[in-house]
Amino acid sequence: MSVAVVTGGARGIGAGVAKRLRADGHRVAVLDVDTAGAEGDAVVHCDVADEESVATAFDTVVAELGEPAIVVNNAGFARDQPLTDMSLSDWDAVVDVCLRGAFLTTRLVAPFMKAAGFGRIVNISSTSALGDPERVQYVSAKSGLNGFTKAAALELGPYGVTVNAVAPGFTVTNMTVRSAARRGRTLEEHVRITAEASPVRRAGHPEDIAHAVSFFTSEGAGYVTGQVLYVAGAPLG
Template identity: 55%
Template sequence: MTTQRVAIVTGAARGIGAEVARRLSSDGHAVAIFDLDEAACQVVADEINAAGGKAIGVGVDVADEVKVEAGVSRVAAELGEPTILVNNAGIIRDNMLFKMTLADWDSVMAVHLRGAFLMSREVQQYQTKAKWGRIVNLSSTSALGNRGQANYSAAKAGMQGFTKTLALELGPFGVTANAIAPGFIATDMTAATADRLGITFDQFKEAMAKEIPVRRVGEPADIAHAVSFYASEGAGFVSGQVLYVAGGPKD
């Protein structure tokens, strides 16, 4: 029987994060839904609870040190000490380099890298005490470079280096750290990109699918399945890895 752990998933009010939270609940874990809007978090938590799981919604800005500390402490008090962390929170502020503002750069770095750092630093105290833990960081195929995403690409590449360092530092305490780098996933975020391009989301997905070897775009469930593996008991000898979930090979 699966041991019930307490998981925190950031950016989990919708999209990939929400699907990851549902999957971890179905795997038998209690789940804390972290996102900026606590009411939106609670919608996902209520869905999980109605399905027989155990979840709470917590409004947290992951780039805010005080709010991260308070949010994680609340999880420990209400659900139990967290030992699974999925750093999924992210934003995009796409623009070509010559048009990119300092705010565009700083906001993306703050949510992705500062957020993952603050969350991991806070949760590791429970993981190292338990001598067991799983950290899963969301990177992206954009880490390999993507036109118009200097900020996002740098942040997602940074997530990979951060992950490998966590694996080295926390491994002796029974804690693994791995990253998942999604390719094109059908979410509200990619739908917004279609809007900016002036085409329908279906047209955008169809065009993207033609460039993907398996000839379809990814779904949030594809990422949730990979997270489920990394968070499992059986993945204890897998750490410091980056898994590209992109429908084909990436360099």
């Protein structure tokens, strides 16, 4: 039984991933800035964009559960707005959580994993990394996360540590409500229209993303690293 950490794991995709990893037999620590309703073997407040907060959170995880062998960098959010209306503070806020956060956690756990000769790091990217209007900060952060994944995989691979990314497509979460509003649709309309345009004729759900994460974190995935898997109901990438 390994110790797994899921950032942003209190709700949405993160909660789905945490639930799946617990079902896979791992002891799961959920890290989030808002821990209300979070479920895990340990639930810890953490702002992944803050170096001290990350260090304190992982100290707590190690003390309560042990050194993590699995880390899922899921924390992230978007602030949809045109490029010309985007403030520097909005740019920094999104990039800091989505990209800086993954760097801070990966840098911190890499020594544990290298010493153990085993580790699984999964970064939750997005199909937005391929381009998405009025999301330039989110697109930049997620495409940067894809590059970070590949570079870290090259560096950590010799130590038995794999680094991969899962890039969800349209997935029904709390963020979907905001995406629907941006397009002037109700949530139901947005889900229906998007699902009808998908080759598989349905929307994604957190469980779909969790299945992919489960594979990447398994012992049997040791020959797969530096990959970005688009879980999007369509051929992308």
